[in-house]
Amino acid sequence: MYQWDFAVVWSYRWLFVNGLGVTLAFTLAIVVLGLLAGLVSGLARLSSFAPLRWLSQGYVEVFRCTPVLVQLVWFYYALPMLAGIEMTATTAGILALSLYGGAFYSEIVRGGIASIETGQSEAALALGMTPAQSMRRIVLPQALKRMVPPLMNQSIIQLKNTSLVSVLAVPDLLYQGQAAAHDSYRPLEIYTVVAVIYFVVLFPLTLLVNRLERRLARAD
Amino acid sequence: MSEQPMIEVAALSKTFGENTVLRSVDLKVARGEVVALIGPSGSGKSTLLRCLNLLVVPDGGRVRVGELSFAFGSSARLPGTQALAKFRAATGMVFQQFNLFPHMTVLANVMEGPLTVRRMARPAAETLARSLLAKVGLSDKAEQYPSRLSGGQKQRVAIARALAMEPAVMLFDEATSALDPELVGEVLGVMQALAAEGMTMVIVTHEIAFAREVADRVVFLRDGVILEDGPARQVIDSPREAATQAFLSHFHRQREA
Ligand SMILES: Nc1ncnc2c1ncn2[C@@H]1O[C@H](COP(=O)(O)OP(=O)(O)OP(=O)(O)O)[C@@H](O)[C@H]1O
Ligand SMILES: [Mg+2]
Numbered sequence: 169m170y171q172w173d174f175a176v177v178w179s180y181r182w183l184f185v186n187g188l189g190v191t192l193a194f195t196l197a198i199v200v201l202g203l204l205a206g207l208v209s210g211l212a213r214l215s216s217f218a219p220l221r222w223l224s225q226g227y228v229e230v231f232r233c234t235p236v237l238v239q240l241v242w243f244y245y246a247l248p249m250l251a252g253i254e255m256t257a258t259t260a261g262i263l264a265l266s267l268y269g270g271a272f273y274s275e276i277v278r279g280g281i282a283s284i285e286t287g288q289s290e291a292a293l294a295l296g297m298t299p300a301q302s303m304r305r306i307v308l309p310q311a312l313k314r315m316v317p318p319l320m321n322q323s324i325i326q327l328k329n330t331s332l333v334s335v336l337a338v339p340d341l342l343y344q345g346q347a348a349a350h351d352s353y354r355p356l357e358i359y360t361v362v363a364v365i366y367f368v369v370l371f372p373l374t375l376l377v378n379r380l381e382r383r384l385a386r387a388d
Numbered sequence: 389m390s391e392q393p394m395i396e397v398a399a400l401s402k403t404f405g406e407n408t409v410l411r412s413v414d415l416k417v418a419r420g421e422v423v424a425l426i427g428p429s430g431s432g433k434s435t436l437l438r439c440l441n442l443l444v445v446p447d448g449g450r451v452r453v454g455e456l457s458f459a460f461g462s463s464a465r466l467p468g469t470q471a472l473a474k475f476r477a478a479t480g481m482v483f484q485q486f487n488l489f490p491h492m493t494v495l496a497n498v499m500e501g502p503l504t505v506r507r508m509a510r511p512a513a514e515t516l517a518r519s520l521l522a523k524v525g526l527s528d529k530a531e532q533y534p535s536r537l538s539g540g541q542k543q544r545v546a547i548a549r550a551l552a553m554e555p556a557v558m559l560f561d562e563a564t565s566a567l568d569p570e571l572v573g574e575v576l577g578v579m580q581a582l583a584a585e586g587m588t589m590v591i592v593t594h595e596i597a598f599a600r601e602v603a604d605r606v607v608f609l610r611d612g613v614i615l616e617d618g619p620a621r622q623v624i625d626s627p628r629e630a631a632t633q634a635f636l637s638h639f640h641r642q643r644e645a
Binding site for chain 2: 285290306
């Protein structure tokens with residue numbers, strides 16, 4: 169029978185705190201940048217200008233159809249050689265994960281906008297709005313409301329994906345956990361605590377998404 | 389008629405894929421005239437109406453409303469975004485499904501055109517919107533959201549929203565077809581009042597009695613061709629064309645069933 173000893177974990181508490189800080193900061197960065205990429209790409213996907221649509225679709229498919237770990241490694245090792253630029257692990261990680269998330273956000277944005285009845289934009293155009301005004305004033309505000317739950321779900325996945333940057337030695341929660349595990353010879357306790365920390369952060373967020381989904385369902 | 393017509397459509401044609409929906413349609417509507425557009429389902433009534441504000445872009449022909457005119461065809465350049473918006477701002481449209489903006493209050497719905505398109509100052513837009521809501525009998529609903537309104541109330545808001553652009557003409561596409569029978573009257577009442585004020589109107593409708601009562605002219609469309617065009621009572625009471633007769637008699641049977 170294994171003798172659990174969580175007391176040892178306490179001495180590594182600052183590693184966990186720092187790691188969690190890096191994980192959260194990373195998440196914030198890739199969610200914000202990813203949303204930006206997703207919004208641009210989602211709108212481009214609905215453009216009447218065909219090359220923009222192709223570009224957007226190409227971007228989405230490339231990032232959806234390759235493993236995110238492969239993307240991370242490619243951005244860190246391959247892209248700098250290709251582009252002839254130095255890139256820190258953090259930069260490569262943020263770039264890869266933002267673009268990866270952006271591909272999924274893009275589909276959510278596209279789907280959200282497409283879900284608004286065409287009668288809405290027709291009414292807006294009939295009033296004399298330009299397509300851009302119709303999008304900004306009428307379609308997007310309604311679509312955004314419907315997009316919030318799936319966007320939050322994707323952001324939760326993004327937080328989990330940050331654990332992958334540990335392979336590039338970015339000192340996130342998992343990376344610090346690995347360091348603590350090696351140092352203490354107590355991987356079982358350490359990795360259990362790492363898992364619990366992720367859970368404690370994410371579980372309330374999923375509850376929040378569920379509540380939002382129910383509220384929106386009632387409002388419709 | 390010495391004055392030039394408010395609406396003038398010439399040789400208008402439209403094809404969706406293989407399906408030719410309008411075949412060289414000519415139509416003139418004088419200032420202040422009310423024209424009812426009737427015809428079987430799929431005859432192209434909605435398409436013709438939507439060509440009048442270019443929600444549907446014709447393949448060929450000419451469309452003029454007021455001073456603004458566009459030509460279509462292989463040689464003509466398609467109108468740009470700004471020109472289209474300007475053209476549409478001068479024509480009000482009311483849809484069968486209301487298409488109110490659900491994320492805005494009734495008042496905001498009516499203010500939207502004046503604010504976003506006409507760039508009116510907010511207080512002026514609000515004054516205008518409130519006076520139009522009073523006109524359609526919905527002053528007390530200004531702060532409500534559309535989802536709280538009955539179909540008839542929604543459609544009256546939609547009419548107020550279109551009027552807020554102070555359009556030169558109003559287009560109605562089966563404005564009462566989605567309504568419960570007991571709510572049809574309140575919407576027709578508003579339309580009748582508008583007609584009496586001298587608004588130029590084109591109305592696609594299945595309310596034959598209303599067309600007879602309110603319209604100056606009735607135009608019968610079938611398979612994308614205008615088969616009959618004349619004074620409302622004459623077309624409805626004693627149509628010249630066999631096709632119009634058949635359509636109207638079918639309509640009576642439907643009503644009685
Ligand atoms: N956007 C579109 N794309 C393809 N076909 C269309 C489109 N709009 C209309 N049509 C077709 O054009 C024809 C005429 O349609 P339209 O809606 O103008 O008829 P309508 O007279 O208004 O009929 P209803 O009384 O049923 O409303 C129909 O065959 C319809 O399927
Ligand atoms: Mg129709």
